[in-house]
Amino acid sequence: xxxxxxxxxxxxxxxxxxxxxxxxxxGKPLLAGYxxxxxxxxFTPDAVRRRATRSMWRFADVLPVDDVSEAVSLGEGQxxxxxxxxxxxxxxxxxxxxxxxxxxxxxxxxxxxMAAAVTRAVALGAKVVALPSAGNAAGAATYYANRAGxxxxxxxxxxxxxxxxxxxxxxxxxxxxxxGLISDCGKLVKQGCEQFGWFDLSTLKEPFRIEGKKTMGxxxxxxxADAAQATQLQLPDVIFYPTGGGTGLIGMWKAFDxxxxxxxxxxERPRMVVVQAENCAPVVRAFEQGAxxxxxxxxASTVASGLRVPAAVGDFIMLRVLRESNGTALTISDAELLDxxxxxxxxxxxxxxxxxxxxxxxxxxxxxxxxxxxDEKIVLFNTGSGLKYNHLFPVGGLPVLDHTDPDxxxxxxx
Amino acid sequence: xxxxxxxxxxxxxxxxxxxxxxxxxxGKPLLAGYxxxxxxxxFTPDAVRRRATRSMWRFADVLPVDDVSEAVSLGEGQxxxxxxxxxxxxxxxxxxxxxxxxxxxxxxxxxxxMAAAVTRAVALGAKVVALPSAGNAAGAATYYANRAGxxxxxxxxxxxxxxxxxxxxxxxxxxxxxxGLISDCGKLVKQGCEQFGWFDLSTLKEPFRIEGKKTMGxxxxxxxADAAQATQLQLPDVIFYPTGGGTGLIGMWKAFDxxxxxxxxxxERPRMVVVQAENCAPVVRAFEQGAxxxxxxxxASTVASGLRVPAAVGDFIMLRVLRESNGTALTISDAELLDxxxxxxxxxxxxxxxxxxxxxxxxxxxxxxxxxxxDEKIVLFNTGSGLKYNHLFPVGGLPVLDHTDPDxxxxxxx
Numbered sequence: 001x002x003x004x005x006x007x008x009x010x011x012x013x014x015x016x017x018x019x020x021x022x023x024x025x026x027g028k029p030l031l032a033g034y035x036x037x038x039x040x041x042x043f044t045p046d047a048v049r050r051r052a053t054r055s056m057w058r059f060a061d062v063l064p065v066d067d068v069s070e071a072v073s074l075g076e077g078q079x080x081x082x083x084x085x086x087x088x089x090x091x092x093x094x095x096x097x098x099x100x101x102x103x104x105x106x107x108x109x110x111x112x113x114m115a116a117a118v119t120r121a122v123a124l125g126a127k128v129v130a131l132p133s134a135g136n137a138a139g140a141a142t143y144y145a146n147r148a149g150x151x152x153x154x155x156x157x158x159x160x161x162x163x164x165x166x167x168x169x170x171x172x173x174x175x176x177x178x179x180g181l182i183s184d185c186g187k188l189v190k191q192g193c194e195q196f197g198w199f200d201l202s203t204l205k206e207p208f209r210i211e212g213k214k215t216m217g218x219x220x221x222x223x224x225a226d227a228a229q230a231t232q233l234q235l236p237d238v239i240f241y242p243t244g245g246g247t248g249l250i251g252m253w254k255a256f257d258x259x260x261x262x263x264x265x266x267x268e269r270p271r272m273v274v275v276q277a278e279n280c281a282p283v284v285r286a287f288e289q290g291a292x293x294x295x296x297x298x299x300a301s302t303v304a305s306g307l308r309v310p311a312a313v314g315d316f317i318m319l320r321v322l323r324e325s326n327g328t329a330l331t332i333s334d335a336e337l338l339d340x341x342x343x344x345x346x347x348x349x350x351x352x353x354x355x356x357x358x359x360x361x362x363x364x365x366x367x368x369x370x371x372x373x374x375d376e377k378i379v380l381f382n383t384g385s386g387l388k389y390n391h392l393f394p395v396g397g398l399p400v401l402d403h404t405d406p407d408x409x410x411x412x413x414x
Numbered sequence: 415x416x417x418x419x420x421x422x423x424x425x426x427x428x429x430x431x432x433x434x435x436x437x438x439x440x441g442k443p444l445l446a447g448y449x450x451x452x453x454x455x456x457f458t459p460d461a462v463r464r465r466a467t468r469s470m471w472r473f474a475d476v477l478p479v480d481d482v483s484e485a486v487s488l489g490e491g492q493x494x495x496x497x498x499x500x501x502x503x504x505x506x507x508x509x510x511x512x513x514x515x516x517x518x519x520x521x522x523x524x525x526x527x528m529a530a531a532v533t534r535a536v537a538l539g540a541k542v543v544a545l546p547s548a549g550n551a552a553g554a555a556t557y558y559a560n561r562a563g564x565x566x567x568x569x570x571x572x573x574x575x576x577x578x579x580x581x582x583x584x585x586x587x588x589x590x591x592x593x594g595l596i597s598d599c600g601k602l603v604k605q606g607c608e609q610f611g612w613f614d615l616s617t618l619k620e621p622f623r624i625e626g627k628k629t630m631g632x633x634x635x636x637x638x639a640d641a642a643q644a645t646q647l648q649l650p651d652v653i654f655y656p657t658g659g660g661t662g663l664i665g666m667w668k669a670f671d672x673x674x675x676x677x678x679x680x681x682e683r684p685r686m687v688v689v690q691a692e693n694c695a696p697v698v699r700a701f702e703q704g705a706x707x708x709x710x711x712x713x714a715s716t717v718a719s720g721l722r723v724p725a726a727v728g729d730f731i732m733l734r735v736l737r738e739s740n741g742t743a744l745t746i747s748d749a750e751l752l753d754x755x756x757x758x759x760x761x762x763x764x765x766x767x768x769x770x771x772x773x774x775x776x777x778x779x780x781x782x783x784x785x786x787x788x789d790e791k792i793v794l795f796n797t798g799s800g801l802k803y804n805h806l807f808p809v810g811g812l813p814v815l816d817h818t819d820p821d822x823x824x825x826x827x828x
Contacts, residue, residue: 052640054494074763075496075514080468080489087563100489103517106765107801139765147763149501153826158814166804169812172760176826177814184817196827226466346586349488349561351520351553387521387801390580398583400572400591403598412567412590413610 001066004033005207019124021205030207034062036261045233056112056215064120064208072119072148074105076112077215081223088347095377108384110140116212118144121199130198132185134160135305136384142171155185163388203245204313210251217255235270237376240363242355243274244309246318253321272327275362277302283318287329303334303392304354332358356382415480418447419621433538435619444621448476450675459647470526470629478534478622486533486562488519490526491629495637502761509791522798524554530626532558535613544612546599548574549719550798556585569599575719577802617659618727627662631669649684651790654777656769657688658723660732667735686741689776691716697732701743717748717806718768746772770796
């Protein structure tokens with residue numbers, strides 16, 4: 001259980017035993033802190049390995065619960081790290097892995113954050129949660145709220161992919177479409193929270209979605225050790241992360257710091273790579289300009305709905321992580337990232353989300369420029385399942401065979 | 415690695431070192447056998463628990479590989495067993511669990527079978543596989559073939575759910591729609607195998623899809639022990655299984671026998687419950703009539719595409735399992751099973767497939783009749799993700815808020 005909640009910008013401490021959103025002084029995100037020194041005795045890699053818990057809650061000691069039994073859980077986390085086959089363009093990489101976050105409840109990494117946030121919100125008395133979403137966060141919020149037995153209000157841009165809307169409607173959330181962007185939805189959530197007393201679950205506007213997502217960083221250290229058949233935890237050389245709100249990136253960086261304080265790893269860190277869409281790249285632009293904060297990206301558009309975040313609350317933390325890690329940031333066009341999805345599917349057997357397609361194309365690009373070495377240990381994050389993006393791949397014109405025609409197979413092999 | 419392949423009906427042995435389909439003498443399914451006595455020393459529950467393998471291949475000793483490194487794997491298996499919250503109609507059950515197979519590559523339990531079958535087919539030289547599918551098997555075959563780097567031919571009824579068709583097309587399989595039922599597709603596959611030398615991956619027509627699916631039974635023994643915080647493996651009192659081809663049911667029953675021979679469990683067995691759709695219930699009808707084999711079910715129809723199997727190759731084995739286990743068989747209407755999906759979603763936070771909805775409604779029904787006791791340990795199998803059945807839940811008429819109207823939230827809370 002966390003022992004502190006501190007503003008990431010001004011350092012102000014906030015009470016841990018009540019519902020919190022942004023810093024009450026400066027409006028920036030709060031970060032949870034733990035008594036890591038006290039945990040060093042009992043919370044060891046070996047202890048974690050012995051736990052039967054098949055979810056991210058095997059790291060309960062650094063999550064907002066006193067005991068794993070308090071978790072609102074649907075089995076999130078403990079996703080596989082798959083080594084990619086050396087085939088097609090993938091053959092140029094000697095040590096390329098994908099952390100496949102499709103193996104989560106509601107089919108995306110958003111489950112980790114919502115599990116942690118809903119767990120803590122409910123423990124502190126929240127009865128209704130609300131958030132804006134243009135994609136996978138909607139379903140995750142709906143289903144974790146249902147698991148906890150609380151109510152959920154969702155505000156979604158009317159052009160949100162149908163799969164995201166349907167799963168939330170089936171789940172019985174109060175779904176409202178909005179004739180605007182996710183930022184417009186966010187304003188309505190803020191207004192609704194003030195007016196109706198909902199708890200705001202918007203990303204980084206409460207402190208625990210990041211705590212859930214940081215478990216990707218913890219798991220990775222075990223996954224890489226397993227892949228190397230080693231006992232000592234280890235991190236990859238480079239992590240490619242598709243970046244919308246950036247909570248996962250920030251969360252993993254926090255996890256690495258915590259692991260070092262726990263004595264699990266040394267000071268070494270992966271180079272972090274932010275991948276955004278060509279037409280929605282606020283963090284890439286700020287990184288290239290050497291800025292500390294990102295400007296709102298006007299007329300943002302991309303089929304990768306998880307990347308369509310024109311302004312992120314945690315922009316300044318991401319930019320800090322990129323520089324501290326000697327990382328980089330780049331964009332991928334929609335046409336390229338859809339090619340990436342097809343290559344993942346046909347050459348690896350993984351139906352990745354467009355965001356996953358983007359990081360793969362980004363890795364190819366950085367190998368060409370020499371920024372990556374072919375033998376480096378590289379992890380791509382596929383943040384969700386391609387199944388939620390079927391609308392991007394309309395099929396039609398498939399041959400229909402007449403099974404009563406004895407020659408109907410003649411057309412099958414050319 | 416298996417040491418024998420024996421016909422489930424006539425007992426004839428077949429060579430293990432070459433590709434096999436049905437029994438060459440009587441045309442019935444072959445079952446793989448292992449030298450379980452020799453495995454007793456090293457293949458123990460504790461040894462399994464210590465393995466880092468995060469997939470069903472932690473049971474590699476009883477799968478068709480010499481070593482786990484040979485497996486064609488995408489991270490299948492090790493799905494969570496979730497205890498259901500006591501809420502709504504679920505409150506009447508004291509020990510109700512769901513084994514959530516949505517946590518598999520391609521979003522369904524079909525991944526387990528295909529992982530094992532493709533692994534062995536490729537090891538024995540298959541370059542092209544083919545199968546009929548009206549649902550989730552198509553995507554699983556596509557993606558495991560891609561993972562292995564071989565070709566896949568699919569024959570699907572033209573009314574197959576769009577999600578199943580799209581994922582296979584994105585995966586680059588050779589997809590052919592057919593103006594008929596899955597049995598018509600199966601005939602075309604058979605003809606194509608003869609004509610073009612494809613390897614037939616149809617369920618139970620090769621020996622290893624069942625081997626992959628049996629891992630559900632192995633895992634369940636560990637899951638139930640974990641849920642009871644016990645070391646000794648244990649099985650539930652009752653298992654509800656949505657039954658199309660029935661490979662999972664047959665596979666689990668085989669797993670229990672193997673576990674007993676390994677000394678892991680005693681002779682106790684769960685009562686097995688077959689759940690089928692009202693308008694496609696060949697096994698239920700045969701069970702009720704006391705028959706040894708099921709008749710083809712005419713005019714089969716149900717929205718639960720996994721249950722739309724009018725004639726199953728393994729019918730006689732399923733009927734044997736039902737009787738040996740003191741189990742039962744019942745049907746659920748399409749309207750009821752969709753209600754079951756909604757109840758799972760809204761009351762548990764699980765977007766189940768229609769087949770999962772069906773087993774939940776079946777459990778309710780058998781509690782009412784007294785066949786189930788409220789305190790029995792009951793496991794429902796949710797065989798796949800609801801995300802692949804979005805077409806069953808068309809949404810429309812959702813409110814669209816005009817975010818430029820300052821009063822637009824007035825309609826939100828009634």
